[in-house]
Amino acid sequence: MTAGESLLKLHFAEAFRQVTRRTDMPEIHIAFYPFAGLNHTIRYRRQSIYVRLSDIMRDAPSQVHRALAFILVGKLFNKRIGPEYQNLYRQYTYHPDVQRASDLAKQQRGRKFVSSSAGRQFNLDQLFARLNRRYFNSELPAVTLTWSARKSKRILGHHDYVHDTIVISRSLDNPDVPELLVEFVLYHEMLHMKHNPKVVNGRRIYHSAAFRSDERRFDQYEEAQAALEKLTSRK
Ligand SMILES: [Zn+2]
Known part of the structure; x- marks a missing residue:
């Protein structure tokens, strides 16, 4: 695990504590996936949180990772979070370079909202x-x-x-x-x-x-x- 990844885990742990106000910390699993476009998923199962982040976000600044952690954990537990997180995330993802990476991923990986199961030759x-x-x-x-x-x-x-x-x-x-x-x-x-x-x-x-x-x-x-x-x- 790289330093960046363990920091990412800390952001999710912090988001979990603040959003749910619970003290029983779940295990947190995070992976980057080659989704088509800027998509992320989060699930909660048996005391564990499973997060998949678009690989486009891999090199995002740490505060953007933190904002995304709050957005996803808020969504998972159906809790409102401060608008500053959405703003920070949007500011980053609306940047032309990030939009371009996202568009490219959609073109190359075929479908929207689904990971790339459809290849050029085989589905x-x-x-x-x-x-x-x-x-x-x-x-x-x-x-x-x-x-x-x-x-x-x-x-x-x-x-x-x-x-x-x-x-x-x-x-x-x-x-x-x-x-x-x-x-x-x-x-x-x-x-x-x-x-x-x-x-x-x-x-x-x-x-x-x-x-x-x-x-x-x-x-x-x-x-x-x-x-x-x-x-x-x-x-
Ligand atoms: Zn095998």
Whole structure:
């Protein structure tokens, strides 16, 4: 965690104390996300607050982060907050440079108000729905699906338990990549939603034997493995 991020947490803790006047401090989880545009979300669940901030806000000045913390916590608990917070936040976000970054994010990331599940080539929402029907009896709950900001070939997919999010590497959002490979990578991450990690001798086991056996249920498992090898060996 960087100094900036822990300061950000302190702003949310301060906002929580002042807005709710409660003393039972929840755990606060904050992440920056590549939302399309200047959008942020906040949730309260089991004594924890989960915040996702538009990555456009990452480099905002600390007092703007603080203002945003008050705005979001006020919204979460349905409490009025002083107009100075809105003013400060608006002053920053109405700046032409910030507006431009926001417009660019909307263009590049496709949709408004939704994170970027629609890629140039593949739509993660559609693939998720199809796989959920085919392999999970449509029983997996909805998660946030998003393409990664960077084209990583080292990490093709990641399931974030804390934020209920699956991130797929943007390197796969490419016409040269077969759809079955994107499906397979997404299927693997969906299996992480089904198989919670087990703790054995103090170590977390993510890919248990049951996980691997489920993974082999993928219809075109061999083809997917071959495509995976081809992709990761390509320079
Ligand atoms: Zn895995």
